[in-house]
Amino acid sequence: MDERPSSSAVAVSLCDSAPLLWRVDDLQAVRSQGLVGALLGSLPRIPRQNLRLGRPLLLLPEEEELLTERRAAAALPVYQDGEGAELRLQVKQHLEDQKRSYEEQSVLALEDRKAALLRAMTSSHTVVVLSESGDEALQSRLEALDRSFTFPSSALAVQVSTARAGLSYRPEARATLHASRPLRGQEESSCHAARYQVFRDLRGRGFYLTSAGKFGGHFLVYPGDPLRFHAHFIAVCLSLEEPVCLLDLLAVARLGSNVKKTVLLCSPGPEGRVQYTSLQWSGMV
Amino acid sequence: MSQASNRDDASPNWILQHPAYQQMKSLEIEDSAQVHAAFLVYMDLTEVRRWKAVSCAKSPELQVILLEGREKEGAPVQTVLPLPAHRSLSHQSIRQALDRGFPVLLCAVASDSTLVYQRMTDGLVTPDPPAGPFQDLGRRQHRKRRQKH
Numbered sequence: 001m002d003e004r005p006s007s008s009a010v011a012v013s014l015c016d017s018a019p020l021l022w023r024v025d026d027l028q029a030v031r032s033q034g035l036v037g038a039l040l041g042s043l044p045r046i047p048r049q050n051l052r053l054g055r056p057l058l059l060l061p062e063e064e065e066l067l068t069e070r071r072a073a074a075a076l077p078v079y080q081d082g083e084g085a086e087l088r089l090q091v092k093q094h095l096e097d098q099k100r101s102y103e104e105q106s107v108l109a110l111e112d113r114k115a116a117l118l119r120a121m122t123s124s125h126t127v128v129v130l131s132e133s134g135d136e137a138l139q140s141r142l143e144a145l146d147r148s149f150t151f152p153s154s155a156l157a158v159q160v161s162t163a164r165a166g167l168s169y170r171p172e173a174r175a176t177l178h179a180s181r182p183l184r185g186q187e188e189s190s191c192h193a194a195r196y197q198v199f200r201d202l203r204g205r206g207f208y209l210t211s212a213g214k215f216g217g218h219f220l221v222y223p224g225d226p227l228r229f230h231a232h233f234i235a236v237c238l239s240l241e242e243p244v245c246l247l248d249l250l251a252v253a254r255l256g257s258n259v260k261k262t263v264l265l266c267s268p269g270p271e272g273r274v275q276y277t278s279l280q281w282s283g284m285v
Numbered sequence: 286m287s288q289a290s291n292r293d294d295a296s297p298n299w300i301l302q303h304p305a306y307q308q309m310k311s312l313e314i315e316d317s318a319q320v321h322a323a324f325l326v327y328m329d330l331t332e333v334r335r336w337k338a339v340s341c342a343k344s345p346e347l348q349v350i351l352l353e354g355r356e357k358e359g360a361p362v363q364t365v366l367p368l369p370a371h372r373s374l375s376h377q378s379i380r381q382a383l384d385r386g387f388p389v390l391l392c393a394v395a396s397d398s399t400l401v402y403q404r405m406t407d408g409l410v411t412p413d414p415p416a417g418p419f420q421d422l423g424r425r426q427h428r429k430r431r432q433k434h
Contacts, residue, residue, distance in 0.1 A: 223411075232411055240380070243373035246393050250370075253403055262412045267376045277379055278410035282390060282402035284334075 009074045012064065013056075019064045020056040027057050033072070034203055035063045036210050036226055060211055061192070062199035069200075098158070106151030113149060114142055195219075195237045197268035202235070209235070215259065216252055233264040233278075240267045240275070249279070257281035300324060305341070309350050312343040318369045322394035323350040326367040329400055330354055338362075346381045353387065363388045365402075370395045383407050 010026035012019045021027055021037070030037065037060065039053040046052065059067070067073035121138050195218055202209055208222040210231075217234035234256050238244060256263040256279065263279040300306055306324045314320055323341065330336040330352065339354035352365040366382050368374065370393045382389050383405065391403045 233409065238376055240377040241375050243375050245373050246368055246370050249374065249391075250393055250401055250403065256412075260412050260415055262410050264409060265376055265379070275376070275380060276407070276409055277376065277383070278406045278408065280404040280406070280410060280412075282404045284390075284402040 009072055010067065011076045012059070012067075012073050013076045019059045019061075021059065022056050024055070027055070029072075030057070030059075030063075030067070033067075033070075034206075034208055035059070035066065036208055037063060038211070060199075060209075062196050062209075065196055066200060066203065098156075101158075102151070102153065102156055105156060109151045109155070110146070110149050113145060117141060117145060190239060191237070194239050194266075194268055197272070198235060198237045198266040198274055201268075201274040202266075215261070216255060217263070220261075221264065231261055234261050235264045235266050237266050240269060253279040253281060309341050312341070312350060314343065314348060314350055316349070319349050319367070319372075322367045322369050322392075323352065325394055325398055326365060326392050326400060327352055330365065344381070347378050351382070351385075361388070363390055365390045365392055367392045367394055369393075370401075379405055380407075 010021060010029050011023070012021060014020070020040075021030060027037075037057040040056055040058050041054040042050075043052060043054040064073065118138070121141070199209055199219065202219070202221055206223075208224065208226055209219040210222070210226060212218055212220040212234055215234045218237045219235040220231040221233035221235050222229050222231050234252070236252060253263050265277040265279065267275050269275045296302065300321075303324070305327055306320075309320050309323055309327075327339060327341065330339050331354075334356075336354040336356055337358055337360075339352055342351050342353060343349075344351050347366075349366065349368070352367065353362055354365070355362055364382060364385055364387045366389060368391070374391075379389075379391075382391075389405045391405055393401045393403070395401070
């Protein structure tokens, strides 16, 4: 398991309180450190499904804290747009581009129609040899087309780019990515602290962890990359003194045995060591 | 036990008079519900599952009655922790039960005397892999899905 300290920090952009990663380099860097996260975005070429999702990557709070501790992540500075001036400029630019495209396309469409008309007229005139009157009729029809032709705006072809060029950093933002700046103030709560201790310990042992909301636990623990393995454990983090109802214990153990995973009770103990207890269905009917 | 309920002169306090129960009572545990639960588990282990050498012991840290016994002759000794199902338990208590050095079975006793056993082990125990033989479904899965549409 490679734990090389990353030379540059990944840039985390905060959406409300959710830590997101946008750049592919950052996603690769974070995956190489053994942090999985969860992809949230839809892919532009296959939008109507959620089996394969795209960027951004949402980090677990524990993952964000681990990156901060390793000084491998920094918050992207918030871009100040003075009263939306830049945005208005971009909108104006876009409208002008559309107008220009419309004018070009209407010229091309008119030429297309004239060519079609010409073909239709000349092909039907191969039999009848009417030189002057035929030419005049053609000319008058072409002129009528010139006058009356309008290119409907609903027929306008608009190009949508599927590869967004705008996800790289602005040059000034890149320069100010300091790894020493803390991500944001952390509110300490005992359950949060317990979860972070467990996360760090299991990650240190080489396991990959993702969130386990589907299984009623805190983390799913994989022996390797989640793309290659099924999870072995459902980790439930609690403090040593916290009382848990026996029925809840039975429920989570039964669920674990139904999905072929062991339930792991994890508690940070003295001297920073974490104590683990495995719950398994006894099979005694 | 069913015979006792048919007889008119049957003593309803047969549990209280049972020697095993009286032995547990003598260990002076305050929680009488836990003592009752321990007795039910004792009867299940000895009469139903026919465990060998089942004895009861008091755990001073947990203030409960623990049972120790062997599944079969020559099998290793296991600790059984009987608890009423509505009780709560801390991870600390579980660790204290594990500290005795024997494999631990937690037994939850419901109000209708249903018993549920659960194995608790220290450390990370990898689950059993799914049992074979495995059959490659191949295109059958996709064909089924297409038929539905």
